[in-house]
Amino acid sequence: MELDYIIVGQGICGTFLSWNLMKAGKKVLVIDDDQPFSSTKVASGVINPVTGRRIVRTWEIDKLLPFAKEAYTALGNELSVSLVRQCNILDFHPTPQMELAFRDRLVEEKEYLRIPTDQDQWKYYFNYPFSIGEIDPCLLLDLHSLLREWRKKLALENALLSTRFEWVDCSIENEQVIYKDQHASKIIFCEGSEGIDNRYFNLLPYARNKGEAIIASIPGLPRDNIYKQGINLVPWQDDLWWIGSTYDWNFTDLLPTADFRRKVQTQLYHWLKLPFEIVDHIASERPANMERRPFAGLHPVHQTVGLFNGMGTKGCSLSPYFAKQFTDYLLYQTPMEPLVDVNRFKKILSR
Numbered sequence: 001m002e003l004d005y006i007i008v009g010q011g012i013c014g015t016f017l018s019w020n021l022m023k024a025g026k027k028v029l030v031i032d033d034d035q036p037f038s039s040t041k042v043a044s045g046v047i048n049p050v051t052g053r054r055i056v057r058t059w060e061i062d063k064l065l066p067f068a069k070e071a072y073t074a075l076g077n078e079l080s081v082s083l084v085r086q087c088n089i090l091d092f093h094p095t096p097q098m099e100l101a102f103r104d105r106l107v108e109e110k111e112y113l114r115i116p117t118d119q120d121q122w123k124y125y126f127n128y129p130f131s132i133g134e135i136d137p138c139l140l141l142d143l144h145s146l147l148r149e150w151r152k153k154l155a156l157e158n159a160l161l162s163t164r165f166e167w168v169d170c171s172i173e174n175e176q177v178i179y180k181d182q183h184a185s186k187i188i189f190c191e192g193s194e195g196i197d198n199r200y201f202n203l204l205p206y207a208r209n210k211g212e213a214i215i216a217s218i219p220g221l222p223r224d225n226i227y228k229q230g231i232n233l234v235p236w237q238d239d240l241w242w243i244g245s246t247y248d249w250n251f252t253d254l255l256p257t258a259d260f261r262r263k264v265q266t267q268l269y270h271w272l273k274l275p276f277e278i279v280d281h282i283a284s285e286r287p288a289n290m291e292r293r294p295f296a297g298l299h300p301v302h303q304t305v306g307l308f309n310g311m312g313t314k315g316c317s318l319s320p321y322f323a324k325q326f327t328d329y330l331l332y333q334t335p336m337e338p339l340v341d342v343n344r345f346k347k348i349l350s351r
């Protein structure tokens with residue numbers, strides 16, 4: 001079969017890229033080996049517009065957040081599943097200093113921060129000596145339904161190869177990609193953290209980052225908010241809660257650690273008044289990089305090969321927007337945001 005694109009990887013990046021290209025009428029084949037602990041499967045699925053101790057807006061969030069809301073809604077409608085809802089973060093300040101920092105920041109940041117008027121509303125569920133701030137709006141995504149339902153759709157359209165991509169089966173020559181018996185004009189890699197070893201893009205400044213989460217049952221805790229105090233309690237699939245996370249830059253394996261589990265348990269015993277039961281403990285690697293900006297585009301030398309990766313901690317907000325931008329570049333040569341275009345590494349990638 002003559003294809004326009006082969007896409008390797010169906011995490012959030014491969015999902016949005018294949019959706020955009022197929023919507024534009026392109027013939028696509030997605031190759032994905034369905035790893036159980038990919039970054040997208042372990043992620044909590046939160047789009048939080050502010051970040052850090054200084055509570056500043058994340059990069060380009062005023063564009064990314066409304067775009068993401070529309071994209072998840074549109075894709076959800078197409079797949080007959082609800083993928084996005086507003087779910088604000090309630091920030092239980094752990095110290096008087098953090099409380100003050102939030103109040104100070106509120107003077108300038110009125111769009112995304114506020115202080116709930118009824119501060120006692122959560123006393124039944126949590127112990128908290130200081131006040132609560134609210135981050136509003138935040139979005140919560142159902143990433144598992146997104147991956148599962150889009151995968152089903154790909155399979156129905158004969159656009160999925162549920163297997164591992166192996167280089168021995170692939171040859172790239174004369175502006176054509178041949179993968180087993182498939183021929184395509186281009187191949188785009190969306191392999192997440194495995195992209196670090198991609199033979200065309202392994203010189204990019206990736207930075208390995210591990211994150212863990214506890215999955216717990218907390219019967220009776222209202223599911224209309226995300227609760228934060230050092231750790232985040234996020235409503236997850238099957239009426240469970242996702243609790244995390246860590247940002248580990250030095251690690252030797254991707255296994256869950258006893259240390260993190262202990263920390264979460266201790267924190268919950270102090271903070272949460274309701275009983276809880278831990279049912280799982282998961283970990284994955286974020287496809288992070290030193291610049292904290294995505295990598296998207298065609299290889300500066302080998303134009304048959306492309307990349308959509310490097311989403312780091314923010315794949316949920318970055319991937320819908322830049323998948324569309326990358327698609328427009330592929331179809332109409334519309335220039336991409338220079339800070340995202342992989343062409344910014346032309347010198348390194350031309351070696």
Ligand SMILES: Cc1cc2nc3c(=O)[nH]c(=O)nc-3n(C[C@H](O)[C@H](O)[C@H](O)COP(=O)(O)OP(=O)(O)OC[C@H]3O[C@@H](n4cnc5c(N)ncnc54)[C@H](O)[C@@H]3O)c2cc1C
Binds near residue numbers: 014033034035213285
């Ligand atoms: C603990 C944790 C919490 C997070 N929370 C959030 C959050 O709340 N909000 C947010 O925006 N981001 C969050 N992230 C980051 C987010 O998960 C990533 O930015 C995003 O999921 C990356 O998506 P991806 O498609 O690039 O990679 P992945 O999701 O890893 O997808 C890559 C896919 O490629 C497949 N693959 C790889 N190599 C091959 C091969 N050779 N052959 C076939 N298939 C292959 C894999 O099986 C996988 O399906 C979190 C990450 C972690 C670890």
